[in-house]
Amino acid sequence: MGRGWAIVIHGGAGVDPNLPLHHQEEAKKLISRCLSIGVSALRCSLPAIDVVELVVRELESDPLFNSGRGSALTEKGTVEMEASIMDGPGRRCGAVSGLTTVKNPISLARLVMEKSPHSYLAFAGAEEFARRQGVEMVENEYFITELNKGMLKLAQEANSILFDYRVPNTGSETCGASMEKPLIMNGLPISVYAPETVGCVAVDSQGQCAAATSTGGLMNKMTGRIGDSPLIGSGTYAGNLCGVSCTGEGEAIIRGTLARDVAAVMEYKGLGLQEAVDFVVKERLDNGGKAGIIAVSRDGEVACGFNCTGMFRGLATEDGFLEVAIWD
Amino acid sequence: MGWAIALHGGAGDIPHSLPPERRLTREACLRHCLQIGVDALTSRKSPLDVVELVVRELENNPHFNAGRGSVLTTSGTVEMEACIMDGKSMRCGAVSGLTTVVNAISLSRLVMEKTPHIYLGFKGAEAFAREQGIETVDASHFITQENVERLKQAKEANRVQVDYTQPVEKDVKRDELKPDGDSQIGTVGCVAVDSEGNLAAATSTGGLVNKMVGRIGDTPIIGAGTYANSLCAVSATGKGEAIIRGTVARDVAALMEFKGMSLQEAAALVVGDRVPKGHVGLVAVSATGEVTMPFNTTGMFRACATEDGHSEIAIWDS
Secondary structure, three states: OOOOOEEEEEEEEOOOOOOOHHHHHHHHHHHHHHHHHHHHHHHOOOOHHHHHHHHHHHHHHOOOOOOOOOOOOEOOOOOOEEEEEEEOHHHEEEEEEEEOOEOOHHHHHHHHHHHOOOOEEEHHHHHHHHHHHOOOEOOHHHHOOHHHHHHHHHHHOOOOOOOOOOOOOOOOOOOOOOOOOOOEEOOEEOOOOOOOOEEEEEEOOOOOEEEEEEEOOOOOEOOOEEOOOOOEOOOEEEOOOEEEEEEEOHHHHHHOOHHHHHHHHHHHHOOOHHHHHHHHHHHOOOOOOOEEEEEEEOOOOEEEEEOOOOEEEEEEEOOOOEEEEOOO | OOOEEEEEEEEEOOOOOOOHHHHHHHHHHHHHHHHHHHHHHHOOOOHHHHHHHHHHHHHHOOOOOOOOOOOOEOOOOOOEEEEEEEOOOOOEEEEEEEOOEOOHHHHHHHHHHHOOOOEEEHHHHHHHHHHHOOOEOOHHHHOOHHHHHHHHHHHHOOOOEOOOOOOOOOOOOHHHOOOOOOOOOOOEEEEEEOOOOOEEEEEEEOOOEOEOOOEOOOOOOEOOOEEEOOOEEEEEEEOHHHHHHOOHHHHHHHHHHHHOOOHHHHHHHHHHHHOOOOOEEEEEEEOOOOEEOOEOOOEEEEEEEEOOOOEEEEOOOO
């Protein structure tokens, strides 16, 4: 028996501090809406594994964040999506990579977990599995947005002067003020880097934890590039004690096996949830890597931590805590 | 302190009745690879170079399930994957879904060193291989008759098969079966540490017999089949799905780091507790030159050597 349900959602870590307010508001509205959906599901006693899938589907279907529709584009201008899901009890897991026509990657990841003898399917094999399972499939164009086409162009020019057409000109060149040195994440200026992922972690009233992460990956990535999101132990993890989802610089998350480490320090060092998240953010990203983590514990706690500028997030617990935020 | 190296050719239900000619060829290969690794370490090659070198050798040997000799997917094709990790910098590289690359481990190293990414798969990985000019051959090069046979048996039994598990468990009595004594085994891998405590790990595989096309196992997943940091280097083998769920390689290091366990204790705990019996084996070395090679399967093809003169080549429990 748990100590109450709890849920946390993220829409990616590493946010442009100059992101226009209306964009920030849209993001917060989306997070709030998805949080409500998750909370309602938890209140109806849906198991955590169903809740995280449900919420991430919602995030994938909305073009705002970098997953499903609205995914970042590969260097070829196409979309290649990946996702993973993990169920704390029994540590069952499923993951997919290289999807180009599957409308909801997280649901395919769940089917891999439940309907295949494997844990991880990718590319043509994953698409074939999707067809056989009868999941909803669409043309690759469905996932591509005008905004991201523009961002891809910028990313490809990123070695030269930084320019973000969404941020109005400050006219600083006439008043002699120097341009700020651009923030960089994953090798891209922050305004071009699309926060990489969406994720959801939840614990139900039975104390069962689950985690799910989904992404289009890195803007301008090489075709075939796999990031941290589908890697169990890196972008996603759930066990008896907690559920964790990460976002940010894929390389840093993989090297730091961030999601697993949050659970490991709870298990092996006896740290509490927030302590564990703080520990991992501080100690496992100490070589300059930038990332964010969300987590829930089987006791109904929520936690988040990030060492970059902002993480789109929403948190709610059964005892009434509710927060939707972007910045520190 | 001092250098140490350990390598494996896969853990699984290796029958004690393995015919001598099959056993001896594999032992000879392990011996040969161990010697190559030891020579490289004593001539002060970096552990990263050493593990790549040794795994290349294992990939080239058709008797192990990596490179040539890889087991086949349900479509009768080969899809190889590999991963390499440098303990000191914690840089890593991984590849999956390779069909023409002769040495997957070398491609994974190129991903680590020549791209801003860690992991490339399938067509993208193959395209990168061509860009890099790494050796590629026709896909048929990797397919051996033994594996064609193995796939047939697995399909007849309607199973996905790791290795030596007897192919049919239905009505047929065990001793009526041709013992699958020369079944390929799970994976190959190598871990090494030099006398300065620098560590590296490398793993490579063809995956599971009769696996679905596009199936990825534990081998290329950092923290599952492969891991190295400043404390230890680990390469695991066995049932991929269980190794992923148990985050095996990372957990060995985590137990050392967070619970202060020794390499031996940590590895024994992970193999004993975190993965069901019959599913896993691993080789690991520590920064201080220790070696451990635990497994909870019937056997694991393995070999190790340390600077103080200890060396071992084995299959089953001693």
